Amino acid sequence: MRLSRVHRLLLAPALAILVALLVAPIVLMAVESFRPYIPGRVGSGAGWTLFNYAELISPAYAFYFWDTFRIGFIVSVLAVLLGVPIAWHAARTRRHAVRVFIFGLLIGLLFLSLIAKLYAIQMTWGASGPLTFFGRLIGIPVSSPRYAEVQVFIGLLHFVLPVATLMLIGTFQNINPQLELAAESLGAPRYDVASTITLPLAMPGLLAAFMICFAMCISNFVVPLILGRGVVLFTTNLMYTRFSDVANYPSGAAIGIVMLVLALGVVYALTVLVRTLFAEDLRP
Amino acid sequence: MTQHGLELDRVVKRFGDHVAVDEASLVVAGGEIVALLGPSGCGKTTTLRLIAGFEKLDGGRIEIAGKSVLGQPPFQRQIGLLFQDYALFPHMSVAQNIDYGMRKHAVPAAERDERRRTLLRLVRLEGLEQRRPSALSGGQQQRVALARALAISPKLLLLDEPLSNLDAKLRETLRVELREILRSVGMTSLIVTHDQLEAIALADRIALMNNGHIAQIGTGREIYEEPATRFVAEFIGQSLWFTGKLEPRHEAGHARFRCDDGNGFVVVPPTGDTSRDHGLAIRPEHVHIRPRPGDLNRIPVDVARVEFYGSELIVHCRVVGSDRMISIPVRSDDPHIPEAGTRAELGVAPERCRVIEDDYRRGVAS
Amino acid sequence: MKGASGTRGSPAFVATPAMPAAANWRAAADSLSGALFWLIPAIVVVFLLLPILVAVFLSFDDRDYLGAFPPTAFSLRWYRSFFDNPAYLQGLVTSIELALLSTAVSLVAGTAAAIALAGTRWRGRHGLEALFLSPRLVPTVVIGFSILGFASALHIFDAFTRLVMGHVIITIPFTIRAALASLVGIRRNLVEAATSLGASPWQAFLDVTLPLAKTGIIAGGLLAFVLSFDEVAVSLFLADAFNQTLPIVLVAEMRTNLNLTVAAIATAFTALTVVIVVFLDRTVGLDNVIGKGLYGR
Numbered sequence: 001m002r003l004s005r006v007h008r009l010l011l012a013p014a015l016a017i018l019v020a021l022l023v024a025p026i027v028l029m030a031v032e033s034f035r036p037y038i039p040g041r042v043g044s045g046a047g048w049t050l051f052n053y054a055e056l057i058s059p060a061y062a063f064y065f066w067d068t069f070r071i072g073f074i075v076s077v078l079a080v081l082l083g084v085p086i087a088w089h090a091a092r093t094r095r096h097a098v099r100v101f102i103f104g105l106l107i108g109l110l111f112l113s114l115i116a117k118l119y120a121i122q123m124t125w126g127a128s129g130p131l132t133f134f135g136r137l138i139g140i141p142v143s144s145p146r147y148a149e150v151q152v153f154i155g156l157l158h159f160v161l162p163v164a165t166l167m168l169i170g171t172f173q174n175i176n177p178q179l180e181l182a183a184e185s186l187g188a189p190r191y192d193v194a195s196t197i198t199l200p201l202a203m204p205g206l207l208a209a210f211m212i213c214f215a216m217c218i219s220n221f222v223v224p225l226i227l228g229r230g231v232v233l234f235t236t237n238l239m240y241t242r243f244s245d246v247a248n249y250p251s252g253a254a255i256g257i258v259m260l261v262l263a264l265g266v267v268y269a270l271t272v273l274v275r276t277l278f279a280e281d282l283r284p
Numbered sequence: 285m286t287q288h289g290l291e292l293d294r295v296v297k298r299f300g301d302h303v304a305v306d307e308a309s310l311v312v313a314g315g316e317i318v319a320l321l322g323p324s325g326c327g328k329t330t331t332l333r334l335i336a337g338f339e340k341l342d343g344g345r346i347e348i349a350g351k352s353v354l355g356q357p358p359f360q361r362q363i364g365l366l367f368q369d370y371a372l373f374p375h376m377s378v379a380q381n382i383d384y385g386m387r388k389h390a391v392p393a394a395e396r397d398e399r400r401r402t403l404l405r406l407v408r409l410e411g412l413e414q415r416r417p418s419a420l421s422g423g424q425q426q427r428v429a430l431a432r433a434l435a436i437s438p439k440l441l442l443l444d445e446p447l448s449n450l451d452a453k454l455r456e457t458l459r460v461e462l463r464e465i466l467r468s469v470g471m472t473s474l475i476v477t478h479d480q481l482e483a484i485a486l487a488d489r490i491a492l493m494n495n496g497h498i499a500q501i502g503t504g505r506e507i508y509e510e511p512a513t514r515f516v517a518e519f520i521g522q523s524l525w526f527t528g529k530l531e532p533r534h535e536a537g538h539a540r541f542r543c544d545d546g547n548g549f550v551v552v553p554p555t556g557d558t559s560r561d562h563g564l565a566i567r568p569e570h571v572h573i574r575p576r577p578g579d580l581n582r583i584p585v586d587v588a589r590v591e592f593y594g595s596e597l598i599v600h601c602r603v604v605g606s607d608r609m610i611s612i613p614v615r616s617d618d619p620h621i622p623e624a625g626t627r628a629e630l631g632v633a634p635e636r637c638r639v640i641e642d643d644y645r646r647g648v649a650s
Numbered sequence: 651m652k653g654a655s656g657t658r659g660s661p662a663f664v665a666t667p668a669m670p671a672a673a674n675w676r677a678a679a680d681s682l683s684g685a686l687f688w689l690i691p692a693i694v695v696v697f698l699l700l701p702i703l704v705a706v707f708l709s710f711d712d713r714d715y716l717g718a719f720p721p722t723a724f725s726l727r728w729y730r731s732f733f734d735n736p737a738y739l740q741g742l743v744t745s746i747e748l749a750l751l752s753t754a755v756s757l758v759a760g761t762a763a764a765i766a767l768a769g770t771r772w773r774g775r776h777g778l779e780a781l782f783l784s785p786r787l788v789p790t791v792v793i794g795f796s797i798l799g800f801a802s803a804l805h806i807f808d809a810f811t812r813l814v815m816g817h818v819i820i821t822i823p824f825t826i827r828a829a830l831a832s833l834v835g836i837r838r839n840l841v842e843a844a845t846s847l848g849a850s851p852w853q854a855f856l857d858v859t860l861p862l863a864k865t866g867i868i869a870g871g872l873l874a875f876v877l878s879f880d881e882v883a884v885s886l887f888l889a890d891a892f893n894q895t896l897p898i899v900l901v902a903e904m905r906t907n908l909n910l911t912v913a914a915i916a917t918a919f920t921a922l923t924v925v926i927v928v929f930l931d932r933t934v935g936l937d938n939v940i941g942k943g944l945y946g947r
Contacts, residue, residue, distance in 0.1 A: 120704060182432075186388055192388070
């Protein structure tokens with residue numbers, strides 16, 4: 001069945017935008033990443049090189065990738081774990097007020113400016129905020145540079161937790177609530193119902209939420225920028241400094257391509273994982 | 285039986301301002317099958333959830349096999365639950381589903397296997413142990429659900445609309461099978477349903493529920509022939525209803541009922557309480573197109589329409605001097621079928637005129 | 651039919667299993683785990699709301715330095731300081747203009763694409779849909795960086811144009827997805843009913859499809875606007891000294907002198923968000939924004 005003329009006309013603008021503003025620029029960037037960098041000169045040199053990529057394997061840069069992935073991984077696991085109870089209650093409660101409250105809260109947090117949240121976090125957990133005792137609690141003094149990582153954790157959590165929770169609400173809504181009741185009637189206390197029935201059935205959704213959170217975390221720029229205090233830098237920030245401080249366009253391009261491949265790779269890998277592990281269980 | 289299988293004593297459950305269960309009382313003998321029948325919204329599902337422990341009691345008492353369930357969480361009540369959509373665990377095989385309850389009750393592996401085999405034989409599903417629920421038909425899923433519930437040797441079986449998810453043909457076959465299985469296992473059972481046929485076919489006794497209150501309990505026959513309230517009379521079978529007042533005089537074993545539109549009926553004196561709102565209920569099939577001996581009540585009518593339905597006809601009549609329509613069934617081979625437009629005289633015996641409580645104005649009528 | 655071998659009236663198997671001896675601790679664990687499952691969400695909600703509440707509080711702080719919490723004297727000085735700062739005001743204007751223009755382009759192109767995707771049975775439509783949603787998977791720094799290079803190659807040196815390019819591409823997946831979700835939910839036979847009553851396809855679209863899809867379109871537009879307004883990475887790459895969005899100005903100012911103006915800005919954003927959420931609930935209903943799933947009542 002072919003695409004009608006009307007439909008082709010309707011699709012044209014969006015398609016043009018996509019090609020012109022996404023595909024072409026990225027292709028250009030890919031090309032640039034193979035060009036050599038000439039310090040002091042605007043624009044890249046002629047010829048092809050793999051140097052920009054080889055550079056990234058060295059320990060100095062690997063460190064950035066490791067930091068980004070490590071922090072992203074921990075935050076994503078936490079976001080999914082902490083989102084489960086909220087999402088389950090939102091999906092199961094029969095009280096309209098509770099459901100609307102949770103929905104409103106999550107949607108509000110999605111709409112609320114991330115920058116506003118980040119500065120609010122800085123004011124709250126920072127040196128003069130009301131939660132400075134938290135630093136003492138975990139043994140990292142608020143003034144030490146290591147505390148910046150704590151704040152980055154908190155900032156990223158604020159960023160991805162609402163998204164994870166919203167996805168998980170959908171997951172729990174699509175699990176038959178009577179399965180949990182059946183398990184209880186058969187003699188399982190609620191913690192047992194959770195581990196033998198609810199969580200196994202929710203696993204594809206949990207993995208999907210984790211994957212989205214992880215992709216969001218490793219691609220994030222603002223949180224390390226504002227809360228990282230120069231101590232915590234993600235590959236995104238590295239890309240920016242490569243370009244803004246040193247005008248090393250090819251190197252920035254190489255980092256960009258690597259980040260793109262990684263972000264897409266994460267999504268692809270987890271999609272395949274979910275599909276192979278859970279194909280049989282996904283039918284209701 | 286010394287203890288009752290299940291006893292509900294003035295059970296109350298409120299959701300905010302709405303009283304879902306309003307002093308419902310019911311006794312089910314050990315081994316008996318009772319149906320809790322009523323229209324949607326009458327509180328029967330809430331009652332089931334209260335018994336299972338998924339809702340907290342606001343008042344009254346529930347006892348299973350003589351022991352109160354107060355304070356017991358659902359997982360300790362040992363009740364077998366059959367859900368309307370079976371609720372089989374999709375990530376487990378049939379065998380694993382049936383084993384689940386036994387595992388939670390720490391039944392040793394050898395005994396588990398033995399019981400599982402016995403149960404699968406009982407529900408006629410041997411050989412399907414390794415299948416997943418999604419690979420089973422509706423009828424098969426229901427039987428697995430039954431086996432799973434029976435596996436924990438429950439003290440009580442609760443069935444929530446067990447046949448409503450099946451198509452009509454399957455429903456008929458499974459109705460018979462289900463009753464056979466329940467009887468052979470001898471389990472105290474409470475079936476919650478809105479389907480009269482299901483209730484009559486499966487249960488020993490029926491409890492009719494309306495607006496959170498149990499209107500009447502009895503066998504299918506008792507409820508049909510001697511409905512206690514208007515709701516019962518109109519929910520089971522059909523009923524003609526006349527508003528009015530019972531006159532205080534009684535003569536020769538009969539009483540009189542004066543309708544609001546002026547007509548009077550000779551009726552049997554009611555046995556129930558008539559201090560509340562009451563009225564007169566007559567089943568259309570007890571009204572005769574031509575008065576027979578014993579039909580002390582005569583109603584002059586104009587025949588408006590006669591409809592043909594195969595083995596029977598429905599004759600629609602208008603009561604002379606009023607707007608009231610009465611429609612009665614008549615056998616097609618009855619020799620006295622009137623013509624439309626003629627005048628006729630309907631007859632009905634006092635024994636078929638029951639003065640009963642009008643519970644329509646109690647709460648919201650359904 | 652043949653039933654089990656048990657005698658009539660007694661169960662087919664004899665022994666009733668006793669609950670494991672540790673029944674009491676299981677009941678206690680059941681209650682405890684139930685309580686925890688309520689406590690954790692409560693703590694998380696507090697965790698998420700606390701910084702916002704602190705910021706709102708601090709925005710009214712009368713002190714002119716970042717002092718210890720809680721403030722003792724209150725005033726509107728920080729709100730005034732925002733309006734007294736020409737850089738902020740210019741940033742605000744730029745951000746609003748940029749967001750409005752980007753959202754408009756994104757909405758028009760995106761809704762048109764969504765209409766085509768929803769209305770066709772073409773085999774390739776799923777692939778096309780994935781393609782349209784793909785910008786979401788691309789890190790925003792990559793988008794900013796790549797468009798900068800691309801714009802230079804095309805000799806587009808106007809910063810505002812570049813900014814619009816960047817903001818359109820990051821918002822279009824959201825407008826498409828929101829419009830698509832709404833359009834897919836419209837039953838085909840409604841349009842057929844309209845055409846059978848004499849409406850031309852165009853009229854049927856205007857009279858039936860568009861009004862029913864408007865909730866999705868509005869939600870998509872709102873999301874696009876907020877997204878554009880809040881965007882930092884793309885803007886940092888594509889802006890110049892004369893076209894700075896509010897987030898860029900904010901980050902720069904807070905670098906040099908961190909003060910409570912940002913608290914006032916945060917409070918203003920929070921108030922705006924509350925308005926948006928209430929608006930969404932009144933028009934669409936939050937229940938419908940999230941959906942009810944397979945088993946919703």
